[in-house]
Amino acid sequence: MIVAVALAAAVPGTSAAVPPPPPNPSDSDIAQADTQVQAQLGNVGELINRVAAANEQLRQLDDAVAAKREEVNKALVDLQNARSAVDAAAAFVGTAQQALVDAGAQIEQAQTRFDGYAAQSYMQGNAGAASVGSYLGSKTPDDVMNQAQLLQLVSSSQEAVVDNLQRARTAQANKDSSARKAKQDADVAAADAEAKKGEAEQAIAVAQSALAEQANRKQQIEDQRASAQAQLDAARSNVAGLQDQRSNYEQWDTQRQFEEQAIAAAAETAQELALQAAARVAANQAARDRAAELSSGQRPHTQVEDDDEDSTPAPKTKSKPKSKTKPKVTGSAAVETVIDRGMSQLGVTYAWGGGDENGPTKGIKDGGVADSHGDYKKVGFDCSGLMVYAFAGIGISLPHYSGYQYTSGEQVPIDEMERGDMLFWGPNGSQHVALYLGNGEMLEAPQSGDVVKISPVREGGIMPYAVRLYD
Template sequence: MPGQSAAVPPPPPNPSDGDISQANSAVTAQLGAVGALINQVASANDQLSKLDDAVAVKREDVNKALVDLQNARSAADVANAAVTASKQALSFATTEIDKAQKKFDGYAAKTYTDGGAASSIASYLGSSNPDEILDRAQALEMLSRSQQAVLDGLQRARTEEANKDSAARKSKQDADAAAADAESKKGAAEQAIATAQAALQQEASRKTQIEAQRDSAQSQLDAARTNVAGLQGQREAFIGWDNQKQAEDAALAAAADVAKQIAMQAIQRVAANQAAKDRAAELAAGQRPHTQVEDDNSTDQSSDNDSSDGDSTDGDSSDSTDDSGTSSKTTKSSQPTMTGSAAIETVIDRGMSQLGVTYAWGGGDENGPTLGIRDGGVADSYGDYRKVGFDCSGLMVYAFAGIGISLPHYSGYQYTAGTQIPSSKMKRGDMIFYGANGSQHVALYLGNDQMLEAPESGSHVKVSPVRDDGMTPYVVRMVS
């Protein structure tokens, strides 16, 4: 027997074509922006490389200017030394000339004082012979010539020293000019490197800004790509879900068709099974409806069934509530009028014949679906008191009435109505219970891990996979 509960999860988001197209457009636009920024970064890198080269050249220009400055300063030092030496030599020459001049002047004055030529004649007359006169004359002439030569030599020396002093002064002037020029070049080179360094820093800052813009654009591009991938993933997930849903819907439709065919066949067999109908009618005859709260002998079901708690009494039976809150007697069920597989199939046929019948809390008896009752809560919110149908225990009452078994309309009592068998050994036709002592829910086992149930308000009688969660440790077997 195929299950009839849906297995498809809720649908995932399904982005529209416009959403995906817009996301792709954002990626395309961002690709252009990132490409442009990458080009700008490359250009900035190229400019930085050129600026680095320019700074390197200018740094070497500073080194050259420093070398030239030191050379000029060394030349100036040499020139200063030469000027000092030439001044000393010129001063010495001037002193010697002054001394020689004084001697010469003294000699001249003495000659003049002695009478000049007369003195010379006297020196000649005082000679004892001509040779002495000649010697004296020669001596006087030699003395005059020597003194003049000394003066001439000193004068030449002074002239040479004056020329050296002039050359030294010129060298010093040139050296000073070279030093000043080197100092100026050094300043210019330092200013040039400062300018180049500033340009380099400015370009590096611009590159950093461009890189930040590039990284931001790349992040936006990555986000846009992620968005596209996410939307496409959502679309794929939705398509997969839709395919699964269509397959599940098709399977459910096929299962519904099968269930409908089985139900129709069961209905035909139930309709043809007059004996089962009679047995059910016999069980129902003379019994007080379980929804009746007044202690009278009326067998008519209340039209509005507005009992505040849904409980009912039946003779000397005690009341209790099952999953629907309905109550019934604790009287033991009667013995089945038939046994074996035929009895089991009769029970299943009667239950399956009610597939699709509306769930109504408190509804159902031996003859079929009945009007539901109020529960003051969930069932009322679904309007079960206005619906004709079954609740879980009412469906079991109807199914087993066909083989002459009278069950109380309460799952907790039904749990003790037959032979309890370990749930691991359940067979077709056993009743499955949920909750403590079967107080929450009851279903009919069909085999192949399927069960027939009237599950809850808002639903209907259906075939479902057996649920292990909350199942009692025993199933109940009414027919062996």
């Protein structure tokens, strides 16, 4: 029963439960209450406006919370990229230092050859005098030619030794300069990594403070809305009178039957869709292999410290920064692979910061709304994490931040969106992202306390462009 309700909640157009029945007065009760029908008409319009205003304030708060969460995702992605730059610079320093050692050995060899030649020349006397003596001591023209060739060879050897020594010294100077430059690059990258780490920690602290304040404001508004709703229900009951209560009860009973049938049908449909998609995902070993290849060597998205006890231990291999990648599968096959992977997660719990190339992961502590729903203890997806998992199946590596995903592919006008495109909300896509399914529907991981589900496309706040990652 719990699974059916969760799956029903993942499908648009259905509710998770039938509301409680209204009163069903008797005929005598209706007769006695006829004179009170008009008693409470005055406040109905005002109460409706109060409820609408409260709902609008709640929507604005939810948008602000979403933006804070994605700011933290952005800082974490920047942090991992900076750490990868440090790794690369440090590796080059080691290579340059080894090159310095090799250059030193070459210089030592060249110096040894030069010293040997100098000693030989000293022992044999002045080369110019020896050459004159050789010419004078020659008895035939052939002897003269042989002595001339020998002197030319000795002179060339001397020049070669000097040239080798000069080249070795030049190579040493170049490699020494490269080593110093690599060390400077490593220092700059290390400082940048520390700055990014500070930005991540500061963003989390800001989010914790803002979310705590917003949670209190949201609770106040919800209390006001509950009070207004109670007054509205009472006013409607008085205005309608007991006769309308009878009519409302009959309508409720009809609606109850319809909704129970709709819930059962929707649950069955959602369960079938999820099972079919999961079966195709399970059978698609190539997609799983592509996702595993993308995730290999990556630091966990939620890791702030090098040894973060609240996240999965970082791999010992050095991570590489994520960059734009071309899909290894294209066309309709790519679209359906991405959608199948996303649909296979219908009903999976929302967890802020959760999700990677291989599936759902634990969320992030935020000290506010997400913590109140236990996100950091849950294994699930947030909006951008669900996109990371879906597109990994065709070999596309996405950063875990909706703002970066908004610039990760071709941007097409929203009225030209197609099945498999990503849709975004908030400035530069910084608040939310979802996967378009066609027919006005999308797949999303909406917010704390919810699950991965299918929803109608929301036009309010949507960005003017959809993002397409394949042909």
